[in-house]
Amino acid sequence: MSEQLALGIGPEKSLRFDNFYTIAANRLLVNQLKLQAESEGEQWVLVHGTPESGRSHLLQASCHQAASHGFSASYFPLREFTDANPQALLEGTEQADLLCLDDLDVVIGRPQWEESLFHLYNRALLSGTALLLASRLPAAALACSLPDLHSRLKSFSVYQLTALSEEQRLEALMFRATGLGMELDRDVAEYLYHRAARNLATLFGILDQLDRESLRHQRSLTKPFVKSVLGW
Incomplete structure (x- = not known):
């Protein structure tokens, strides 16, 4: 089955679930992400963890997992787009079956970004797009200036990714x-x-x-x- 990767940064080919070293503390999270990627799990998921915990690996692995099951997937490392126009960048991204946004905490606190993310959430709600977000901080600890966005983020299923010893x-x-x-x-x-x-x-x-x-x-x-x- 050919992979269907939508617009965005193409996930690295080598970053997949089968080469992610999964410790016991992260097994539930990895299983949930596989289900979400296969359109059988939760629609809204936010993963938080320290740098080097593997957040980016898992988001890109989710894209590959979705694509291998015939679903379209997009990956955006927001850290690389902080100076971009968020409205233009995110326009139409809700057309993917799975949308993965990495480094969410980097753009939180920027009014234009927060407004664009809020509108993206509403469009994804209508389109049925699954959203997978990754952040250094859990949703409740993100310093959102837009209360409506903060309330939406807190409605996500939140999982902590445990760093390796x-x-x-x-x-x-x-x-x-x-x-x-x-x-x-x-x-x-x-x-x-x-x-x-x-x-x-x-x-x-x-x-x-x-x-x-x-x-x-x-x-x-x-x-x-x-x-x-x-x-x-």
Whole structure:
């Protein structure tokens, strides 16, 4: 089945549910997002969590999940559009079956943005579009200047995304490597983790680089090989 991705920023192809490292505390949330993407779950969902907790991964995974089931989906990282005209940007977005808006908290407090989001909510209500929002803060803690928007946001089903512990980040790194078909021993994983920036986006980028180089040179991921590729 071909994917139907509507207008917006195309979600990264690699960000899907099957390569999201899901700890027990986040299992309910992930299951709910899968149901929503397949048009069988809740229509209004807001996910909040700290930076690096995986919010953006899950929103883009939801887009892929929806598209793989024949539904149209759009993804907008609002952080990249703070200087855009929100009315023009969001016009017609309610035509998607699933609309994912990332970094909601970045535009809250801006009157023009809040008004446009409020009107988008009303249009989505009429069209039946499912809305998936992600924010650093829960709906009740967002400092909305438009009371009507705040009340709408508080009507969403709110889920907290639990950030990974240090040990779980290491496990996530090894999980990602397995998904890429790479054999990453724990001692090499620990070496990478402690030498590189410990945010997962950077670590995953390093893994992609090592994957390409190991295939090109037909080498396994040993410490000497990692050092030679990364110049450490």
